[in-house]
């Protein structure tokens with residue numbers, strides 16, 4: 001059995017961090033005004049940074065919703081966090097970082 005409380009703590013921590021990141025990306029991906037007196041090259045930079053920030057924002061939002069879902073369903077599954085092959089507990093950080101993998105490091 002894994003320590004679900006420990007995992008939940010880690011999840012909450014990651015969720016808070018991801019929400020912070022999302023705020024940052026949101027301010028970076030604000031529309032680039034054509035009236036900004038930043039010159040053509042800086043404007044290109046701004047547009048470039050904006051699309052990078054938008055991609056990062058999408059990823060972070062995706063991750064956030066997966067983590068929230070995990071936190072909400074963690075208690076519903078008695079085998080949550082156990083490797084589907086060997087049954088050993090999967091380290092909490094691996095679960096959070098690779099929620100799509102149902103195996104421990106050795107079995108993956």
Ligand SMILES: [Zn+2]
Pocket residue numbers: 083084085086087088103104105106107108
């Ligand atoms: Zn395993």
